[in-house]
Each structure stands twice: as structure tokens, then as C-alpha cells.
């Protein structure tokens with residue numbers, strides 16, 4: 001599968017590397033493909049990654065990962081061109097000052113992304129844990145959980161498979177409105193990591209009776 005990554009930073013880099021290792025082709029959409037800082041991304045994807053503009057990356061891919069800082073997300077989407085029919089994985093969190101959520105309860109960043117991306121099948125995922133966990137979601141033989149929310153069942157199925165492929169226990173969390181719950185989960189993860197002493201090396205996992 002060809003996956004466009006818009007936001008080639010911590011999250012985009014980690015997922016690009018893992019998906020390349022799982023056999024996918026990665027098209028990193030960046031503002032200036034000639035910039036030196038992006039060259040290591042191509043090396044890390046073992047020849048399966050390419051650098052190009054966001055519009056070219058989106059055009060060539062069926063799945064698009066959105067991993068931009070919230071304050072640049074609307075502009076980044078505008079630079080993507082036509083997103084209609086694409087599976088758009090929203091890994092962003094609408095964070096403002098002090099890493100606090102700026103949207104919630106009656107709306108979510110993912111629903112805003114959906115309104116900004118005309119006709120894309122938006123799926124919320126990869127927002128509720130750290131990029132270092134995405135780089136290696138298995139700890140002490142247990143798989144970190146990744147909740148996935150979206151309105152289009154087929155699109156969500158693709159994203160659940162992409163999470164499973166890199167080692168998460170992927171769980172269908174329902175429709176896109178459930179992003180209103182998944183975005184606060186990110187805030188909980190951040191708070192416990194930085195304020196409560198858990199550090200970035202922890203993840204949420206699921207336990208089930210009788211499983």
C-alpha cells in the first residue's frame with residue numbers, strides 16, 4: 001500500500017519507519033523536499049520512503065497520515081489538494097498552551113479535520129500514545145492498545161490492520177465522534193508521562209476476562 005505522511009516529525013517518522021518495515025511504500029509530504037533534515041527519513045525507511053510535496057504525496061497514495069502540530073493542521077490540509085475518497089488517519093491532538101485540549105465534549109479535532117478535508121474518510125488513530133511507543137508497541141511481552149474511531153467501516157478496517165501490523169492491539173472504538181474521548185486520552189497519557197512521573201516509556205493496554 002502507498003501511504004502519504006503529512007507531518008514528517010516524531011509521529012510521522014516513527015510510523016513511516018514501522019510501516020516501511022511492514023512492506024508499505026511511504027510518501028513523505030514535506031514543505032521543502034530538498035531540506036537536509038528529511039534525508040535521514042529516507043534512510044530509515046530502507047529505500048521504501050520518498051520525499052515530495054504534500055500534494056504529490058496525497059495524489060499517489062490511498063491512505064494519508066496526518067501528523068502535524070494542531071496550529072498548522074488546517075494549512076497543511078489545504079496544501080494536500082483533493083482528499084476526497086482518501087483514508088485520512090488523524091493522529092493530531094488539538095493542543096494549545098500548556099498541552100491542554102482546545103476542543104472537546106461537543107466536538108473534536110478529528111471532526112474539525114473532517115470538515116477541513118472535504119470528502120476524506122477520516123479515522124482517528126495513533127493520537128493516544130507517544131511516538132516512542134509507536135516505534136515499539138510491545139512492552140514486557142504485552143501489546144499496547146490502539147483505539148481507532150471512524151464512520152467508514154472499510155476505512156477503519158484498513159487503519160486497524162495498519163495498527164496491528166506494527167504491534168498494537170487494535171480496537172474498534174466506534175464512530176468518529178468517539179474522537180471526543182480519544183483526544184482526552186492523549187492528554188491523560190501526556191499528563192502521566194510528564195507530570196506524574198511515568199515517563200514516556202509506558203502505554204495503555206487492555207485486559208479481558210476470559211480472553
Ligand SMILES: NC(=O)c1ccc[n+]([C@@H]2O[C@H](COP(=O)([O-])OP(=O)(O)OC[C@H]3O[C@@H](n4cnc5c(N)ncnc54)[C@H](OP(=O)(O)O)[C@@H]3O)[C@@H](O)[C@H]2O)c1
Nearest residue numbers: 007008009010011067068069070072076092093127130131
Ligand atoms: N509527539 C508525540 O508523542 C505524539 C503522539 C501522538 C500524537 N501526537 C500529535 O501528532 C502531531 C505531530 O506531533 P509530532 O510530535 O510528530 O510533531 P513534530 O515532531 O513537531 O512534527 C511535526 C511535523 O509537521 C510538519 N509540518 C508542519 N506544518 C506542515 C505543513 N503545512 N505541511 C507539511 N508538514 C508540516 C513539520 O515540518 P517542518 O519540519 O517543515 O516544520 C514537522 O516535521 C501533533 O498534533 C501531536 O499532538 C504527538
